[in-house]
Amino acid sequence: MKIIGGPSSLELASKISKLTACPLVAVNTKRFPDGEFYFRFEEKISGEDTLIVQSLYPPQDTRLIELFMILHTVRDLKAKTIIVFIPYLAYSRQDERYLEGECLSASLMAELLQHLGADSIYTIDVHNQKVLDMYKIPAHTLTASGELAKYFVSQDLKNPFVVAPDAEEMALKRAETAAKTIGAEYDYFEKKRNRHTGEIVTYSKKVNVKGRDVVIIDDIISTGKTSANVAKMLKKQGARRVFIGVSHALLLGNALKILNASGVDEIVGTDSVVNSYAKVSVAPILANALKAGKL
Amino acid sequence: MKIIGGPSSLELASKISKLTACPLVAVNTKRFPDGEFYFRFEEKISGEDTLIVQSLYPPQDTRLIELFMILHTVRDLKAKTIIVFIPYLAYSRQDERYLEGECLSASLMAELLQHLGADSIYTIDVHNQKVLDMYKIPAHTLTASGELAKYFVSQDLKNPFVVAPDAEEMALKRAETAAKTIGAEYDYFEKKRNRHTGEIVTYSKKVNVKGRDVVIIDDIISTGKTSANVAKMLKKQGARRVFIGVSHALLLGNALKILNASGVDEIVGTDSVVNSYAKVSVAPILANALKAGKL
Numbered sequence: 001m002k003i004i005g006g007p008s009s010l011e012l013a014s015k016i017s018k019l020t021a022c023p024l025v026a027v028n029t030k031r032f033p034d035g036e037f038y039f040r041f042e043e044k045i046s047g048e049d050t051l052i053v054q055s056l057y058p059p060q061d062t063r064l065i066e067l068f069m070i071l072h073t074v075r076d077l078k079a080k081t082i083i084v085f086i087p088y089l090a091y092s093r094q095d096e097r098y099l100e101g102e103c104l105s106a107s108l109m110a111e112l113l114q115h116l117g118a119d120s121i122y123t124i125d126v127h128n129q130k131v132l133d134m135y136k137i138p139a140h141t142l143t144a145s146g147e148l149a150k151y152f153v154s155q156d157l158k159n160p161f162v163v164a165p166d167a168e169e170m171a172l173k174r175a176e177t178a179a180k181t182i183g184a185e186y187d188y189f190e191k192k193r194n195r196h197t198g199e200i201v202t203y204s205k206k207v208n209v210k211g212r213d214v215v216i217i218d219d220i221i222s223t224g225k226t227s228a229n230v231a232k233m234l235k236k237q238g239a240r241r242v243f244i245g246v247s248h249a250l251l252l253g254n255a256l257k258i259l260n261a262s263g264v265d266e267i268v269g270t271d272s273v274v275n276s277y278a279k280v281s282v283a284p285i286l287a288n289a290l291k292a293g294k295l
Numbered sequence: 296m297k298i299i300g301g302p303s304s305l306e307l308a309s310k311i312s313k314l315t316a317c318p319l320v321a322v323n324t325k326r327f328p329d330g331e332f333y334f335r336f337e338e339k340i341s342g343e344d345t346l347i348v349q350s351l352y353p354p355q356d357t358r359l360i361e362l363f364m365i366l367h368t369v370r371d372l373k374a375k376t377i378i379v380f381i382p383y384l385a386y387s388r389q390d391e392r393y394l395e396g397e398c399l400s401a402s403l404m405a406e407l408l409q410h411l412g413a414d415s416i417y418t419i420d421v422h423n424q425k426v427l428d429m430y431k432i433p434a435h436t437l438t439a440s441g442e443l444a445k446y447f448v449s450q451d452l453k454n455p456f457v458v459a460p461d462a463e464e465m466a467l468k469r470a471e472t473a474a475k476t477i478g479a480e481y482d483y484f485e486k487k488r489n490r491h492t493g494e495i496v497t498y499s500k501k502v503n504v505k506g507r508d509v510v511i512i513d514d515i516i517s518t519g520k521t522s523a524n525v526a527k528m529l530k531k532q533g534a535r536r537v538f539i540g541v542s543h544a545l546l547l548g549n550a551l552k553i554l555n556a557s558g559v560d561e562i563v564g565t566d567s568v569v570n571s572y573a574k575v576s577v578a579p580i581l582a583n584a585l586k587a588g589k590l
Contacts, residue, residue: 033547034517035353036386041396058330065356068407073398091331101336103368112363115410222329252328 001083001290002045006054006070008063009087012271013053015283016085020290022051029066037062039069046078051290052118056090057250057273064090064109068116075117083290084118087272087282088248092127095134110134122289124272124282125174125219125247142285144270145174145217148245149181151268151280157213158240162186165218165230178217178245186217189230210238220248221267224255228262235263243268249277296378296585297340301349301365303358304382307566308348310578311380315585317346324361332357334364341373346585347413351385352545352568359385359404363411370412378585379413382567382577383543387422390429405429417584419567419577420469420514420542437580439565440469440512443540444476446563446575452508453535457481460513460525473512473540481512484525505533515543516562519550523557530558538563544572 001022005013007029017024026042052074054067067086074082091105106128113121114137126132126141152160160182164175167188179186187207214234221227221244231242242264249269251259259267269277296317300308302324312319321337347369349362362381369377386400401423408416409432421427421436447455455477459470462483474481482502509529516522516539526537537559544564546554554562564572 032388034355034545036355036388036400038389038400039398040394043396059357060329060331061360062354062356065359069398069400069403072400072403072406073396076399076402077396093327093331094333099335101338101368101372103334103364104371105331105334105364105367107371108364108367111367112407112410115407250329 001049001051004045004050004052004070004074006052006063007066008057008274009053009055009271011274012055012087012281012283015271015281016051016053016286019283019287025050037066037069039066039073041073041077044077045074048079049081049083050074050079051083051085053085055087055272055274057088057248058252060090068112071113071116071118081119082117083120083122084113085122085286087124087270089123089126089131092131095128095130106131107134110136110139113137122286124270124285125170127220129170140289142282142289143174143177144247144272144280144282144285145178145245146181147270147280147282147285148217148247148268149178149215152178152182152215152243152245155243157182157184157215159212160184161207161209161212161214163214163216163230163234164188165216165226166191171217171219174219175217178215182215184215189233191226208237209234211240213241213243214239215243215245218244218246220250221246221255221259221269222250222252224251224258227264228258231259231262231264241265245280246270247282248272249275251275251277296344296346299340299345299347299365299369301347301358302361303352303569304348304350304566306569307350307382307576307578310566310576311346311348311581314578314582320345332361332364334361334368336368336372339372340369343374344376344378345369345374346378346380348380350382350567350569352383352543353547355385363407366408366411366413376414377412378415378417379408380417380581382419382565384418384421384426387426390423390425401426402429405431405434408432417581419565419580420465422515424465435584437577437584438469438472439542439567439575439577439580440473440540441476442575442577442580443512443542443563443565444473444510447473447477447510447538447540450538452477452479452510454507455479456502456504456507456509458509458511458525458529459483460511460521461486466512466514469514470512473510477510479510484528486521503532504529506535508536508538509534510538510540513539513541515545516541516550516554516564517545517547519546519553522559523553526554526557526559536560540575541565542577543567544570546570546572
């Protein structure tokens with residue numbers, strides 16, 4: 001197999017290449033003065049099994065067009081198979097019409113990736129499983145919670161405790177996975193939306209976190225409000241330290257400010273989103289999945 | 296027919312609506328905090344003939360995703376027919392593989408617009424006719440030079456003269472069209488690329504422009520270098536005033552600075568690119584084309 005690193009995930013692609021011992025393909029990319037993207041393969045890929053790695057963290061539209069252009073070229077140049085790894089799958093919010101007339105952007109994504117020749121898709125901790133049900137090709141979500149947990153294992157935690165920020169099935173599963181690796185108990189918070197203010201209110205279960213190091217395992221930090229609320233509550237209840245392990249640390253707008261003010265001690269993200277919080281790589285997760293499948 | 300204005304061309308869509316007496320469709324658009332686009336129709340479009348208006352001037356990728364989302368929704372909601380008007384057709388540069396392994400972005404555009412259900416495409420002064428040959432659906436280019444010329448007719452020009460900045464067939468045709476409307480002669484400059492510096496050198500024909508008002512009719516101003524060279528030369532040869540009438544005034548980077556320094560007296564663009572130089576609308580051009588067809 002040959003690995004193609006998109007502009008948003010060059011380092012990640014390189015890590016996957018090392019772990020799988022599959023070579024990286026030499027490519028040439030640039031932006032023209034008007035902002036248009038240019039993409040070129042500098043070696044042959046016809047007849048090859050290929051893996052495209054391109055995460056779709058903001059600016060999503062730019063990274064999407066890059067992905068479409070890479071896919072189009074790979075198929076045009078007659079690669080044998082195309083696996084697409086999109087650690088952060090943008091436009092996963094709109095998986096149904098909440099209001100009549102809405103664009104089903106998640107369905108558009110599925111349609112275009114399929115149409116452009118992807119044979120299968122892998123992503124990390126997808127926002128909603130329903131999004132992947134829209135694909136006619138095999139579409140898999142993998143979880144980063146195990147790798148995030150490994151990071152915390154090496155942090156010398158004191159009497160650790162794992163928390164899911166909400167009670168959704170996938171959130172609980174992620175917390176469970178992390179708790180097993182850390183060797184800790186886990187529990188969850190409940191999220192409720194105030195109908196009038198739209199604010200998210202969190203209620204704690206009756207767990208004594210006093211003096212303990214707590215790890216919040218979350219799939220995404222966007223504005224940071226939910227995580228900050230949970231962290232604040234944990235600190236109030238006497239938690240010694242509060243860590244956040246998050247698959248997609250988007251950290252939009254004032255997120256960092258809000259999280260710092262909430263008393264969070266450390267944010268640990270993955271290279272699904274390339275920023276200074278990407279302390280854990282999702283490369284081994286994909287490498288293992290590929291090994292388990294048919295590399 | 297119902298007209299759908301995309302975020303990049305709301306005013307233009309409204310003008311087309313007035314000229315054709317076809318109603319604008321009420322839509323709701325926004326950007327989520329993470330930058331993702333949201334699109335919703337606020338009225339039914341099933342069974343309707345539709346016209347989507349969305350120009351693709353920079354930032355192209357953003358406007359492209361908007362267009363894809365609108366198209367996907369229009370088709371999903373079962374409109375009867377879909378005409379897409381894209382005054383500035385981005386990614387028209389790469390219509391062939393100049394180097395092995397390159398992405399044929401123009402072909403990707405054609406493929407996706409077709410796949411998403413467009414029945415036909417209209418654009419203004421396409422960069423290269425070959426780009427439109429890539430479409431399996433009818434794809435038309437219309438020229439803005441007539442409308443640009445009308446603007447200059449009202450400017451009280453003195454002994455006007457029209458110039459094409461290069462000798463390409465379409466450039467000459469545009470100059471001819473404008474010259475007819477203005478009631479002037481026209482000629483062209485020749486463009487040569489210096490092999491070593493990559494710079495564009497222009498050579499003038501032996502036309503006496505002394506004391507005359509010269510109108511350069513061009514399809515696009517990107518970095519502004521070509522137009523500035525032509526303007527400089529015209530001023531040097533004694534032109535009284537130098538105007539530029541341009542279909543797509545992208546005016547990237549230092550373009551304005553370069554053009555001002557070259558002695559250009561006025562830049563007149565169209566609403567293909569929404570900026571303060573959009574003094575001419577392409578709405579009547581499309582309206583006439585639709586009337587000539589089967590509205």
